[in-house]
Amino acid sequence: MHFSGGDLSRTRVADQPDPLWEIVLSMHQLQERARQGSGATARCASPRRRQTLRALAPLMPSRGYFPDFLTPAAASGGLDGGIDAVLSTPRRRLRSELSLLARDNALPSWTRSLADGDTGTLRSLGRALHRYHECVLGPVWQDVAARVEADRRHRTGVQCRAGTEAMLHTFRPMLRWRPSVLCAEYPVDRDVHLGGRGLLLVPSYFCRRTPVALLDEELPPVLVYPAHPPVQDPTTTPDCRLAPLLGHTRAAVLQTLQVPCTTTELAERAGVSLSSASEHAAVLRRAGLIASVRERQWVRHIVTKLGADLLTGGAPTAQP
Structure with a gap:
């Protein structure tokens, strides 16, 4: 990620857990563990929960691309606002991002209606997101919020005391700050130019191994990273x-x-x-x-x- 004039002053850490990022990234973990036969999906063993997983899994493959419209910026203010933003995604964007997803994934037939912006299909997606958050994340949300808040307080404390560059150094070795460029291990080679828009850093409970960024560089720059328990002051x-x-x-x-x-x-x-x-x-x-x-x-x-x-x-x- 390439920083230019004003980007450091516009770089901040999210105020609270982003529920839609946590939904997507926890889905990745459930699918990975199911693939490994670890029985991690037992929490979703009820018919209602299995139905929810079947509805969301095609849109959130554990490897490779998943649509940016599933993690809108509005979700930083809470689940309801985030889901409203998902359901308000313009039809052109739905079609474009789902076409990109279909390049490497076999999608069920109902995603054609989703790509067309069908109101009923969008509402079904919204209900599935609500159910997943309730049945899978709800029981552990207090732990999610506690870890994210501890990480956020650590990063922002350093930022307040020593500046944004010092805060970026706290991410080593996951991220490496070399003045004007923030480097991370990533599945593909990418160069993101912030262009004065700044960067929103989002600590995540379910993010693992490497940070995650949006594919569409026209969207506000976001970097989601694994939240780690910080050293207490x-x-x-x-x-x-x-x-x-x-x-x-x-x-x-x-x-x-x-x-x-x-x-x-x-x-x-x-x-x-x-x-x-x-x-x-x-x-x-x-x-x-x-x-x-x-x-x-x-x-x-x-x-x-x-x-x-x-x-x-x-x-x-x-x-x-």
Whole structure:
């Protein structure tokens, strides 16, 4: 993604989970797991839920292209506004995007009516989106919202304190910021020129591995990325007493390692370089506050009992 004048000042993180992006990306995961025979579709085992999946699956293949009209910008304000925007998609755009989808996917006959903008078919699609959100995402929406909000607060906090470029650096290694260009691993080679429109970064609970962007570059630029639990700011947690002793970053690193992770994962969550994460881990290990265990080609770090006691003041902690 190529930034030009004004794009940095117009780059922001979405205020809340986008329900339509979460619908599409969770559908991708359900289909992948069904393909692998893992039984992940058990949550949708009722006839009503199976019907909903059958209605949505052809429009949301787990690999390759899916129509941009399914994830309109209006969904950032909530499910109802997003579905209204889907149902208001111009006929020309429906036909164009569904024709593109049909190049690599066998579509059921009812999608012809959808491409023609048939009112009844559009309403059926809207009902299917509502049912899916209710029966599949509803039971876990609180977790979705909590993870997205934690990620958003982390990114925007860095942006407020140090600027947008510093915030873009917190996405390493998933995204790489090289002044004027934001690079990501992507299934196909693409160059997106923002052209002064800025970029909306959308943290997603169900996004996995690589970020996702809209295909139509005429639409407002969006980059959806996997939301990760961020490092908590020690000055706003009960463990703020550790910051004067260890330093804010090292105290946050210790706190982060309550969930075991590799050095690369630690660097990503803490928003620091790989070498800095390795250095902090080494200091904490020498102090006996963490332990490092080799697993195949990786080294995984975890807080020791001494480190846990330091974090909790000796209070009992729940076992993971």
